[in-house]
Amino acid sequence: MKPTDRLAEARSTRREGAFVAATTMLALIVRIWGLGRLGLVHFDEGIYAIAGLWPLGPGGMDPLVIPYAPAGFPGLVGLAYLLLGPSDVAAILVSVATGTLAVPIAAWLARRTFGPGAGAAAAALVALSGFHVAFSRMALTDATFELAWLLGLIAGQRFLERPGAVSAIGLGAATGLAQLVKYSGWTVGVAVILAVAAISAFDASRRNGDFQTRAWGWGSLAALVAALVYAPWFRFVEAHGGYAGLMAHHRSYMGSAATWLPHWSLQMEQVGILSGGFAWNAAGWALALLGALWVLGVPRPSRWDAIGLVVLSASAILAPTTLWWLGLARLVFPGREASPGLRLLGVAWVGLSILTPFYHPYARLWLPIQALGWIAGAGLIAERLRAEARPGEILRWRRLPLLTACCAAAISQALVTATSGPTSDRPGLLAPSDPLRTAAARLLTDVPEAAPGLRVLARPPVTFYLGGRAGARVEADVEDLLDKGGGAWALVDVAQLRQSGDVSSLEARLLERWEKVGVYPTTLNLPTWLDVDPGADARSADAPLWLLRPRSPGGP
Numbered sequence: 001m002k003p004t005d006r007l008a009e010a011r012s013t014r015r016e017g018a019f020v021a022a023t024t025m026l027a028l029i030v031r032i033w034g035l036g037r038l039g040l041v042h043f044d045e046g047i048y049a050i051a052g053l054w055p056l057g058p059g060g061m062d063p064l065v066i067p068y069a070p071a072g073f074p075g076l077v078g079l080a081y082l083l084l085g086p087s088d089v090a091a092i093l094v095s096v097a098t099g100t101l102a103v104p105i106a107a108w109l110a111r112r113t114f115g116p117g118a119g120a121a122a123a124a125l126v127a128l129s130g131f132h133v134a135f136s137r138m139a140l141t142d143a144t145f146e147l148a149w150l151l152g153l154i155a156g157q158r159f160l161e162r163p164g165a166v167s168a169i170g171l172g173a174a175t176g177l178a179q180l181v182k183y184s185g186w187t188v189g190v191a192v193i194l195a196v197a198a199i200s201a202f203d204a205s206r207r208n209g210d211f212q213t214r215a216w217g218w219g220s221l222a223a224l225v226a227a228l229v230y231a232p233w234f235r236f237v238e239a240h241g242g243y244a245g246l247m248a249h250h251r252s253y254m255g256s257a258a259t260w261l262p263h264w265s266l267q268m269e270q271v272g273i274l275s276g277g278f279a280w281n282a283a284g285w286a287l288a289l290l291g292a293l294w295v296l297g298v299p300r301p302s303r304w305d306a307i308g309l310v311v312l313s314a315s316a317i318l319a320p321t322t323l324w325w326l327g328l329a330r331l332v333f334p335g336r337e338a339s340p341g342l343r344l345l346g347v348a349w350v351g352l353s354i355l356t357p358f359y360h361p362y363a364r365l366w367l368p369i370q371a372l373g374w375i376a377g378a379g380l381i382a383e384r385l386r387a388e389a390r391p392g393e394i395l396r397w398r399r400l401p402l403l404t405a406c407c408a409a410a411i412s413q414a415l416v417t418a419t420s421g422p423t424s425d426r427p428g429l430l431a432p433s434d435p436l437r438t439a440a441a442r443l444l445t446d447v448p449e450a451a452p453g454l455r456v457l458a459r460p461p462v463t464f465y466l467g468g469r470a471g472a473r474v475e476a477d478v479e480d481l482l483d484k485g486g487g488a489w490a491l492v493d494v495a496q497l498r499q500s501g502d503v504s505s506l507e508a509r510l511l512e513r514w515e516k517v518g519v520y521p522t523t524l525n526l527p528t529w530l531d532v533d534p535g536a537d538a539r540s541a542d543a544p545l546w547l548l549r550p551r552s553p554g555g556p
Contacts, residue, residue, distance in 0.1 A: 012116040016295045019120045020107045023291070027127035028100045030430075031136045035096075038137055039434030039461075040088045042528040044068055045139040046460025049091045052077030056086060063240040067249050070233045072148075072181035073141040088437060088464070091139035099136025099143035103127050105150045106371065110378040112157065113341045117382030118375075120291035125374040128284035130276025130429050131320075134527050135364055137433070141182050142364040148178040149368045152188035153344065159222065160195055160340035163214035172222035176229025183250065187355075187368075189226055191348040193219065198343050202336050253360040263357040266534045268321045270363035271370065274526065275320035276429050285313040292381045305384045312380060315407035323373025324353070325406035330376040345372055363530040427526045427541060439520035439545050440465035446518050446547060447489055457481045458493030458545065478506055482513065487550050490514055495524065495532065495543035514548035 040046055051065035051074035065074055076094045084090040106126045111119030126132055135142040155174035159167040171192060178185030196215045199206050206212075237243050255263060275281055289309060293301070301309065316322040331346040338346075349372045356365050440462055447454060454472045456463065457480075466472050473488075475481040478500045481490060492510065497503055524532065524541045 009116070012295050012297065015297075016107075016111065016116060016119050019291045019295060020104050020123045023107075023120075023123040023127045023287070024100060024103045027103045028096070030127065030133055031096045031099050033430050034432060035089060035092075037432035037434050038089060038092050039432075039437040040091070040139060040464060041433050041436055041461060041525045042138060042140060042531065043459045043461075044141075045091070046462070046464050048074050048077055048139050048141070049088060049464045050460060052081055052091055053086060054078045055082055061236070063236075066237055066240060066246060069141045069182060070180045070230075071236070072177070073144050076144065077139065088139065088434075088461075092137065095136050095138055095140065095143040098147045099132060102132065102136075102143065102147045102150060102371075105147060105154070106374060109150055109154050109157075110375045110382075112154070113339070113345065113375060114379035114382050115386065117292040117296045117385055118378045120295045120378075121288040121381040122374050122378035124287035124291050125284050125377060126371075128280060128287060129370070129374065130280040131271060131274040131367065131370050133276070134274050134429050134525075135367060137430075138525070138527060140364065140527075142367050145178065145182040145185070146367050146371060148174070148181045148185065149188065150371060152178045152185070153191075153348065156188060156192040156195070156344050157341035159192060159218070160199070160215070160344055163211070163218045165218065165221065168218040168222040169225050171219075172225025173229055175222065175226040179226065179230045180233060186226075187348070187351065189223065191344060191351060192222075194347040194351060195340065195344040198347050199340060203338065203340075203343070205337060206340070255358050255360070260357045263359075263361040266361040267357060267363065267366045268324065270361075270530055270534065271324070271366060272320045273426065273530065274363060274429070278317060280429070281317040281320060285316055288378065288381060289313065292378075292385050296382070296385050298385050301385055309381065309384055311404075311407065312377075315410055316377065319407075319410040322407060322410040323370060323377060325410045326376040326380065327353075327369070327372045329406045330380055331372060345375060348372060349376075361534045363527060363534070426529070427523065429526065431525065433525040435522040436461055436545075437465055439522045443491060443518060443520050443545055443547050453486075453488040455481055455484070455488045455490040458491055458496050462491070462493055462545070478510070482509065489550065490546075490548040492546040492548060493543065494546065498532070498543075510548065513551060515551055516546055517549045518547035520545040520547070 040049055047065055047068050051062045054061045054074065055078045061071055061074065065071070073094065076098075077091045080090040080094050081087075084093070103123050103126045107119035107123040110122035132143070132146070135146075152171075152174040155167070155171045159171040161167075171189070175185065175189040178188050196212070196219070200212055234243060237246055300306075312322075312326075316326075327349040331342065331349045334342045334346060349369065352369050352372075356369060359365060436459075444466070454466075456466070456472055456474045457478060458474075463472075463474055473484075475484065478497060481492075490510075494503060497506055500506060521542065521544050524543050529541050
C-alpha cells in the first residue's frame, strides 16, 4: 500500500470513528427522549418487569417468564433494579442502553463487510430508524436481541474468515448469548452453517483445501460452547414444566404455507407504520449520505453515482420496505467469490425472510431482517461513493437492473398499502407511554381500604404497578373473574377483555354482578397496538381501566 493510501485510510478511519461516536450520542438522545413519560404498556413488558425482581427476593427467577423469553433480558432488568431501584423506567433503560449500543456495533459490522464509509452510513440508518427507536423505548427483549444478533453475525464472520479454536469459541459464546435473550438465537449458528454450504457451492477458492475441514471441525466446538452457555437455562426450563412443553407452546403460534404470504404482507406493512414517516426516513438517509461523504472525503460524487444514490434514497424514504428489497438485491446475489462475511449476511437474510412470516405476525420479529437492510443500504452507499468509475460505467453495473426492480417493487407496495384498508390516527414513535402507570395510581386511590380484596383482569404491567397490594388477585380470564369474583371489587383492563371476546357482550355480563364506578383512560403505544391488531387500523388504541364495585343484594 502506498504511503498516501495509508494516510487516506487512517484519515477515513478516524473520521468514521468520530462520526459513529457522534451518531451514537444522537441515538441515545432520541431513545431517551421524554424518559420520565415512558412506562409499561405491552403484556410482555409486565412479565419481564416482574421477572426482573429476581435479585430482590428469595425465589430467584420467576418461572412465569419461561414461555416468553429466556433469562437474558430479565437478568439485565434485575441488574438495573439493583443499580437504580425497581421501577418501570429502570426496566426500559435496559432497552435504551442496548438499543443505543446497536449503533456502533452495526457500524462495525457494515465497515468490516463493505469497507470505509459503510460504518458511518449504517450508524446513521440505525440511529434514526423509527422501527428500532420504537422498541428501544420499551421493556421488551427485542432491542437487546438485536444487539446480540449483530454481535453474533460479527463472530460468525470472524469464524468463516479464519476457522479456528479462538473464533469457534467466540462464535459459540455469541450464539449461546443470543439464545439466552430470545429463543430464536439459534439462528445465528444455523446461518453460519448455511454460509459454509454456500461458500462451498459458489466460491471455488474456498471449495478446496482445508477450509471445509476446518469450518466443520471447529464448528463442532462452536456448537458445544453454545450448548454449554445455554445449558443452565435449559435445565431451569426442564425443572419447571419441561422443554417439550415450551416447544409445544411456541408451535401453537406457527402458521402454515397458506398464512405465509398474508403474514409477510402484514409485516411489510408494519415496517412502514413503524418507520415514523417521511421526516424520520429523510433524516436517516440524509445523515447516512453526509456521513459517508465526509468519511471518504469525496468532494462531489460523479453524476451517475449521485443519480443512483438519489433514486435509492428517495425510494427508501417514500417506501421504508425498500430496506428488505435492498437485502435481496445486495446480500443474496453478491456474485461468485464473494467474501465469507457477505455470504453469511446473504444466507441470514434468506433464512429469516423465509422463517419469520410462518410465525404470528408480530412486528418486532422483523427487527433482525431490518438490521440486514441497514447493512445492505450502508454497503451500497459506501460502494457507490468509493467507485472511481468513468461516467456511464454505473450503467453497466450488473446489479443495477435488479436494484431498479427492487426499488420499483417497494414503491408499488407502499402505494398499494397507502390506498387500501381503513386509516386511523396512530400514536407517534416518541409519544408518552405512561398512561397505564398514571391510571393504575389513580385507580388505587379510589379503592376503599376496607374493600375485601381486589380481583384483577388486566395486563401484567397493571399487576406490576399494583406493587403487591394486599388482597389483589389476578384472574386468568373473564370467566374466572365471573366465577370467583364473590363480593370483591374488580379491576378490568379493556385491552385484556378484548382478548376474551366481544367487549360489549362481556361488559353486559360483568355489569350484572358489578357496577362501574370509575373509568381511567389509557392508550396503547404503537408497537403494542400492532401486536393486538397487526394492521393497526381496525380498532382504537384506547384501552381504559374499569373499577367495578359489587352490586348490593337486591340492587338494580
